Amino acid sequence: MPVNVAIVGPTGAGKTTLFHALTRGHGSDGVGMVEVPDERLDRLAAAVRPKRVVPAQVRLADAPPGSRAQRIAAAREADVVIKVLRGFGPDPDPVADLEGIELDLAVTDLATVERRVETVGREVRAGRKQHAAELAVLERAKAHLDQGRGLSSLALDAESLPHLQPLFPVSAKPSVVIANVDEERLPDGGELRERVGALAAERGWRALVVDARLEAELGELDADDAREMRETYGLSGSGLAAVARAVWAAGGLITFFTAGEPEARAWPCESGSPAPVAAGVIHSDFEKHFIRAEVTSVDELVAAGSMEALRHAGRLRVEGRDYRVRDGDVVFFRVGR
Ligand SMILES: Nc1nc2c(ncn2[C@@H]2O[C@H](COP(=O)(O)OP(=O)(O)OP(=O)(O)O)[C@@H](O)[C@H]2O)c(=O)[nH]1
Numbered sequence: 433m434p435v436n437v438a439i440v441g442p443t444g445a446g447k448t449t450l451f452h453a454l455t456r457g458h459g460s461d462g463v464g465m466v467e468v469p470d471e472r473l474d475r476l477a478a479a480v481r482p483k484r485v486v487p488a489q490v491r492l493a494d495a496p497p498g499s500r501a502q503r504i505a506a507a508r509e510a511d512v513v514i515k516v517l518r519g520f521g522p523d524p525d526p527v528a529d530l531e532g533i534e535l536d537l538a539v540t541d542l543a544t545v546e547r548r549v550e551t552v553g554r555e556v557r558a559g560r561k562q563h564a565a566e567l568a569v570l571e572r573a574k575a576h577l578d579q580g581r582g583l584s585s586l587a588l589d590a591e592s593l594p595h596l597q598p599l600f601p602v603s604a605k606p607s608v609v610i611a612n613v614d615e616e617r618l619p620d621g622g623e624l625r626e627r628v629g630a631l632a633a634e635r636g637w638r639a640l641v642v643d644a645r646l647e648a649e650l651g652e653l654d655a656d657d658a659r660e661m662r663e664t665y666g667l668s669g670s671g672l673a674a675v676a677r678a679v680w681a682a683g684g685l686i687t688f689f690t691a692g693e694p695e696a697r698a699w700p701c702e703s704g705s706p707a708p709v710a711a712g713v714i715h716s717d718f719e720k721h722f723i724r725a726e727v728t729s730v731d732e733l734v735a736a737g738s739m740e741a742l743r744h745a746g747r748l749r750v751e752g753r754d755y756r757v758r759d760g761d762v763v764f765f766r767v768g769r
């Protein structure tokens with residue numbers, strides 16, 4: 433299952449421009465794959481010299497044209513939402529843009545929460561007191577949403593959270609905020625970045641300043657020309673790479689690697705997954721037929737040159753089904769048939 437990412441934002445904020453830049457023009461019908469750059473994979477590949485190198489990918493959906501309901505549905509299905517704000521053109525007000533998106537999503541969640549309040553309220557009035565705590569949490573959420581505020585800024589403790597999660601609130605989705613600026617505001621977006629950054633931080637989100645149109649153009653150049661061009665704008669790295677990494681982090685994913693002769697590859701995995709579940713990311717049969725995992729780190733593998741060399745030296749750790757795969761592990765899964 434790839435990680436699903438949806439782009440939302442006001443009309444003309446540059447959503448489609450960013451979509452094309454991130455998918456390098458390969459997206460069709462508003463859906464495309466985005467590679468997540470990872471220097472560890474680059475180092476692995478340089479050491480192992482496999483035939484193919486496959487970075488982790490996320491599936492990106494552009495905001496569909498047409499109805500609001502469709503756009504909300506796309507955001508609801510996503511694991512991570514990219515919120516694009518207009519920071520170019522006449523009178524840009526990215527803070528208002530972000531508040532506008534938030535209001536839109538809050539209104540959606542309000543409808544869901546209100547229906548739930550009615551149902552649970554009936555239960556409580558009928559004397560089923562075990563629902564009282566749930567009702568209290570729902571009422572708090574409702575009051576918060578009523579002010580046009582999304583649920584990501586509502587502080588909830590570990591006991592309250594489970595009462596809202598089954599409603600899949602779209603205003604609480606992990607998000608990455610992109611202030612899409614024009615060239616004059618590069619490299620850092622100035623005070624615009626500060627205001628957007630503060631608002632995003634209150635909600636637990638990362639905010640990035642990107643010139644989507646420039647990034648799309650840079651994507652057409654070869655690496656050296658792109659670097660030179662970036663330097664003239666004071667940019668230190670690819671804005672698109674930064675977006676991909678921020679999405680990855682927002683999704684709460686860790687990365688493990690496989691490194692064989694045909695292929696070195698980065699794989700996504702939910703933090704805390706047991707080894708058989710991680711194996712299942714590669715192939716569903718691998719979970720069922722899992723025998724053991726042979727594990728090392730990127731640094732050890734780079735030093736040794738191959739999994740084989742480590743195996744011969746007896747330096748691969750052997751782990752069983754209770755092992756929880758960690759970020760940066762390089763794994764060889766032994767599977768039966
Ligand atoms: N100056 C500048 N213009 C941009 C930038 N990003 C997008 N644009 C322009 O803004 C216009 C709208 O961009 P789109 O990418 O189509 O915006 P959108 O958010 O997809 O718009 P809708 O799908 O209609 O809601 C286009 O003319 C873009 O070329 C940018 O970073 N700087």
Ligand SMILES: [Mg+2]
Pocket residue numbers: 447448449495
């Ligand atoms: Mg568009």
